[in-house]
Structure formats: structure tokens, C-alpha cells
Amino acid sequence: MTDTLRAEILALSRAHFEARANPRFVPGETYIPPSGKVMDAEDCAHLIDASLDMWLTAGRYADRFETELAAAFGRRYARLTVSGSAANLLAFATLASPKLGDRRIRPGAEVITVAAGFPTTVAPIVQNGCVPVFVDVDLETHNVDVALLEAAITPQTRAVMIAHSLGNPFDVVRVAEICRRHGLLLVEDCCDAFGATIGGQGVGTFGDLATLSFYPAHHITTGEGGAVLMERGPLAKIAESLRDWGRDCYCKPGVSNTCGNRFGWKLGDLPHGYDHKYTYSQIGYNLKMTDMQAALGVSQLGKLGHFVARRRENFAGLKRRLRERGLATVYHLPVATPGSEPSWFGYLLTVRDGAGIDRNALVARLEEKRVGTRLLFAGNLTRQPAFRDVTYRVHGDLTHTDKIMRDSFWVGIWPGVTEPMLDYMADTILAVTRELGG
CATH class of the missing domain: 3.40.640.10 (Type I PLP-dependent aspartate aminotransferase-like (Major domain))
Structure with missing residues (x-):
């Protein structure tokens, strides 16, 4: 009896999950988060x-x-x-x-x-x-x-x-x-x-x-x-x-x-x-x-292989779109480490020196236009309040780290990002870049 009840409950849970409405993507209205989960009835x-x-x-x-x-x-x-x-x-x-x-x-x-x-x-x-x-x-x-x-x-x-x-x-x-x-x-x-x-x-x-x-x-x-x-x-x-x-x-x-x-x-x-x-x-x-x-x-x-493949597809798709729109001259686009096959978490863009784009203004406008953004986390940890009283050593300088802190941000390529979302993201990055003088 217990096994039968369990089977019925699990079947109903799958049906309940499948019955949930999936919201339709509306460019400029639906927020595109920089990261997210993809769940199904088996989960x-x-x-x-x-x-x-x-x-x-x-x-x-x-x-x-x-x-x-x-x-x-x-x-x-x-x-x-x-x-x-x-x-x-x-x-x-x-x-x-x-x-x-x-x-x-x-x-x-x-x-x-x-x-x-x-x-x-x-x-x-x-x-x-x-x-x-x-x-x-x-x-x-x-x-x-x-x-x-x-x-x-x-x-x-x-x-x-x-x-x-x-x-x-x-x-x-x-x-x-x-x-x-x-x-x-x-x-x-x-x-x-x-x-x-x-x-x-x-x-x-x-x-x-x-x-x-x-x-x-x-x-x-x-x-x-x-x-x-x-x-x-x-x-x-x-x-x-x-x-x-x-x-x-x-x-x-x-x-x-x-x-x-x-x-x-x-x-x-x-x-x-x-x-x-x-x-x-x-x-x-x-x-x-x-x-x-x-x-x-x-x-x-059990879905890891599919998730990794989708991240790689979205990375390639966004890279192609940004290059087609001429944005590689404005931003450093991410490059895979030689000999590697990344399992991309996000798509990082870094404003090139002399491009005339203020990163903070850029991400604020992207967020207004419903494109989610994140910075490369702490930017430069040595400049974070938590590290003021920490004993640490810096070898050489942190020139590129500071550059990333000032000029980098990333957008989403997680498996829930679709082709229409990639189109909208690329078009919006281009429009905001031009708006800000890039």
C-alpha cells in the first residue's frame, strides 16, 4: 500500500510540474537573468x-x-x-x-x-x-x-x-x-x-x-x-x-x-x-x-552533459552576434585558455581602453532594458572593505585585476537562455554602447 501511494504521489508531482505555465519571452519586458536554474518534472x-x-x-x-x-x-x-x-x-x-x-x-x-x-x-x-x-x-x-x-x-x-x-x-x-x-x-x-x-x-x-x-x-x-x-x-x-x-x-x-x-x-x-x-x-x-x-x-x-552543451552553444552564439555587430572593437571578448574546453558560467565583456564607455553607466542601462548583468564578483579583493585589516602580500602589481574591477561585467549564457534572448541581448548591448558614445 505504501509503495502504491508513493508511486501515485510521485506521478502527481510530475503532472503538477508539467502543468505549470512557462512564461513567454517578450523582448524588453521579460528580464533575462545572468544566471538561473533549469528544472524538470524528475527533479x-x-x-x-x-x-x-x-x-x-x-x-x-x-x-x-x-x-x-x-x-x-x-x-x-x-x-x-x-x-x-x-x-x-x-x-x-x-x-x-x-x-x-x-x-x-x-x-x-x-x-x-x-x-x-x-x-x-x-x-x-x-x-x-x-x-x-x-x-x-x-x-x-x-x-x-x-x-x-x-x-x-x-x-x-x-x-x-x-x-x-x-x-x-x-x-x-x-x-x-x-x-x-x-x-x-x-x-x-x-x-x-x-x-x-x-x-x-x-x-x-x-x-x-x-x-x-x-x-x-x-x-x-x-x-x-x-x-x-x-x-x-x-x-x-x-x-x-x-x-x-x-x-x-x-x-x-x-x-x-x-x-x-x-x-x-x-x-x-x-x-x-x-x-x-x-x-x-x-x-x-x-x-x-x-x-x-x-x-x-x-x-x-543526469542532465549535466546537456547543461554544459547548452552553455557552450550559448557562448558561441553570443560571441558570433557580438562580433557581427562590431563590438569586438569596443570590448575584450572572452577567450578560452589554450587547449581547454570551458564549461562557461557567464559571458564576460571588458571595455577596451579608449573606448569611452563608463561600465557603471553601461550596466545600469542594460538592467533598465531588462538584460541582467553581474561584475566579476569582488573585482579586486584587496580593495574590498573586508580585507582592510587582513595580512596579505601582492606579487608585482594587479593592473589587470584593477582593470577588471573598473571595466568588466558579464551576462547570462546559462541553459535557460534562448536564441531570441541572445538576439535581444546582442542588440541591446550594441544600442547601449552607441548611446554611451562607443
């Missing part, structure tokens, strides 16, 4: 299926999502967490864990990164008492200048932690080789780049750890959510412990004696036989994903 059914279990923490869907996610990403292990930002924190904390011994990143160590990006790629460096070392990016790929990265290495450098910018891979082949030669740890923030490759190899498979975000703006969504991925079992064990309160026990929620020795351990200064489920070997967090979120992730993951 709805998965979410409701998990809710019917009334198992509100990680459960059967979380186990499945971790397994399938690791396989899709090309890593042996995945550990789900509550957001991409939490994934970055968990990844760095894993590499800073005393359980790594002499290889750990200790407080005071330098970590090379970039200032042109999202703050929570860099925040874990600061939160773990380390020193960010910022190097500049180039204007074409909006990614780290690898020559500057290697020149920034000092005896205090212990790691590199950088994001693949807007789905365009940084040259992680060279960066990974530099890290190998200098004995540095590498964290790849792939939150904007799920499905991108370089040299035929998936991003996130070069570093010691990689991170993903499943926020609705990203390639697949669980609402809120993220993941840390790795190849080595010891790193997975450390990450899982830190995510789950820092406990030494590795039982799944609702399981009590995986090790078969729950009341037989002698750890720390605790009395012999102290319950292993309440023994803590690290200073940790609670960053677990719920099973309802994981159920949505399982459904979304």
Missing part, C-alpha cells in the same frame, strides 16, 4: 521522494549522490557539504589538519591565489591563519598569469588555491607541474566550471582537492550545496571528519557501530571504552547536506 519527483522518507539529514540519496558525483567528476571520493563556500573552507581545513603531519599547511604559511574572483575562494586561507599572496590575471582568459604565479613562490609558500574563472579553466596543467616541482599543495575551485576540460582532462582532477557549488546559479543545483572531491582516501577521511563535527567515528547517520569496536577504543585522555560516536579527533564543523538536497542533485547530475 520535482526526486525531491518529493526524499521528503516522503522523512529522513531529514544525509541518507540514501546522499550516499548515491556522492558515489555518482565522484564518478562523473573523475575522482575516487566526493564529500557533500552545504555550499560551495563551505566546500572551499572544508578543502583548505583538510589540508591544514594536523592529521596530515608534516605536509599540513600551518598558520602563517603563504598561499598563492588571485584577487579577481569570489571572496570565499580566498577566505579559508585567512580563516586558517595563513597569508594570501595575490598575483595578476590576463584580460583575455581572466585567469591567473602562470608566469607570475611561479615567480611569487617563496620558502614560505605551501599551497596554491585558485578558481577556474567563469567556467574557463586556468592553465592547471602548468600550475600542477609547478606545484609538483616546488612541493606545493593545490586546491582547484571548480564551482563555476563543472564539466570543463583542459588537455582532454577534467578540471578538478589535477589538484589535491577540488570544490564544487550547487547554488541555483551553477551548472547543476541542489538549492544550497557543494562538494569536496579528492583521489586519496586519507584526505577523504579527514574531510569527512571535519565536516561531521570533527568526530573520529565514521558511521553514517543512523548507524552505530561500523568499526565493530564502538566501546573498545582508547583515544586521547578519555577513559577506555568511551563511546566512539562521541569521540572527537579534530576541531570540526557541521556542514552536512540534507537528503532532500542530495535527491535533487542525483536528478540534476
Whole structure:
């Protein structure tokens, strides 16, 4: 009876979702968001299926999502967490864990990164008492200048932690080789780049750890959510412990004696036989994903290939339209890193020097005309209020980073963007550019 009722509920949930009206795009009236989610009836059914279990923490869907996610990403292990930002924190904390011994990143160590990006790629460096070392990016790929990265290495450098910018891979082949030669740890923030490759190899498979975000703006969504991925079992064990309160026990929620020795351990200064489920070997967090979120992730993951393909199609379509309208002479248009196949997150335009266009006026007019825009996140982190009292080092200068801060913006090419939307976006960018004197 229960199975029959469940099947009926899920069938009705699919029918309900399909019955919802899809709004028609009206140029100049319908807002074109710079990012968004694409959902279907199966997503709805998965979410409701998990809710019917009334198992509100990680459960059967979380186990499945971790397994399938690791396989899709090309890593042996995945550990789900509550957001991409939490994934970055968990990844760095894993590499800073005393359980790594002499290889750990200790407080005071330098970590090379970039200032042109999202703050929570860099925040874990600061939160773990380390020193960010910022190097500049180039204007074409909006990614780290690898020559500057290697020149920034000092005896205090212990790691590199950088994001693949807007789905365009940084040259992680060279960066990974530099890290190998200098004995540095590498964290790849792939939150904007799920499905991108370089040299035929998936991003996130070069570093010691990689991170993903499943926020609705990203390639697949669980609402809120993220993941840390790795190849080595010891790193997975450390990450899982830190995510789950820092406990030494590795039982799944609702399981009590995986090790078969729950009341037989002698750890720390605790009395012999102290319950292993309440023994803590690290200073940790609670960053677990719920099973309802994981159920949505399982459904979304099956559509990843389609979503990535649509992003690439929209990128190519918008690029062609902008070139046809002569806008490549006014803006730097994004260029894929050599040897890469990006999984584009957004389409970045940077006003060329001498073009006479004020970026702030430009994005304000585009928004008025219902074309959504975003900046390249923090622009230059060193100029953000939060970094006024942070200890950091800049290698060289951040000329291109400042240029991006002043003159760059991006528009949407997510899978929900249609051909008529691309036409309207290109026409509107051209009209506003001319209006402002470009």
C-alpha cells in the first residue's frame, strides 16, 4: 500500500510540474537573468521522494549522490557539504589538519591565489591563519598569469588555491607541474566550471582537492550545496571528519557501530571504552547536506552533459552576434585558455581602453532594458572593505585585476537562455554602447 501511494504521489508531482505555465519571452519586458536554474518534472519527483522518507539529514540519496558525483567528476571520493563556500573552507581545513603531519599547511604559511574572483575562494586561507599572496590575471582568459604565479613562490609558500574563472579553466596543467616541482599543495575551485576540460582532462582532477557549488546559479543545483572531491582516501577521511563535527567515528547517520569496536577504543585522555560516536579527533564543523538536497542533485547530475552543451552553444552564439555587430572593437571578448574546453558560467565583456564607455553607466542601462548583468564578483579583493585589516602580500602589481574591477561585467549564457534572448541581448548591448558614445 505504501509503495502504491508513493508511486501515485510521485506521478502527481510530475503532472503538477508539467502543468505549470512557462512564461513567454517578450523582448524588453521579460528580464533575462545572468544566471538561473533549469528544472524538470524528475527533479520535482526526486525531491518529493526524499521528503516522503522523512529522513531529514544525509541518507540514501546522499550516499548515491556522492558515489555518482565522484564518478562523473573523475575522482575516487566526493564529500557533500552545504555550499560551495563551505566546500572551499572544508578543502583548505583538510589540508591544514594536523592529521596530515608534516605536509599540513600551518598558520602563517603563504598561499598563492588571485584577487579577481569570489571572496570565499580566498577566505579559508585567512580563516586558517595563513597569508594570501595575490598575483595578476590576463584580460583575455581572466585567469591567473602562470608566469607570475611561479615567480611569487617563496620558502614560505605551501599551497596554491585558485578558481577556474567563469567556467574557463586556468592553465592547471602548468600550475600542477609547478606545484609538483616546488612541493606545493593545490586546491582547484571548480564551482563555476563543472564539466570543463583542459588537455582532454577534467578540471578538478589535477589538484589535491577540488570544490564544487550547487547554488541555483551553477551548472547543476541542489538549492544550497557543494562538494569536496579528492583521489586519496586519507584526505577523504579527514574531510569527512571535519565536516561531521570533527568526530573520529565514521558511521553514517543512523548507524552505530561500523568499526565493530564502538566501546573498545582508547583515544586521547578519555577513559577506555568511551563511546566512539562521541569521540572527537579534530576541531570540526557541521556542514552536512540534507537528503532532500542530495535527491535533487542525483536528478540534476543526469542532465549535466546537456547543461554544459547548452552553455557552450550559448557562448558561441553570443560571441558570433557580438562580433557581427562590431563590438569586438569596443570590448575584450572572452577567450578560452589554450587547449581547454570551458564549461562557461557567464559571458564576460571588458571595455577596451579608449573606448569611452563608463561600465557603471553601461550596466545600469542594460538592467533598465531588462538584460541582467553581474561584475566579476569582488573585482579586486584587496580593495574590498573586508580585507582592510587582513595580512596579505601582492606579487608585482594587479593592473589587470584593477582593470577588471573598473571595466568588466558579464551576462547570462546559462541553459535557460534562448536564441531570441541572445538576439535581444546582442542588440541591446550594441544600442547601449552607441548611446554611451562607443
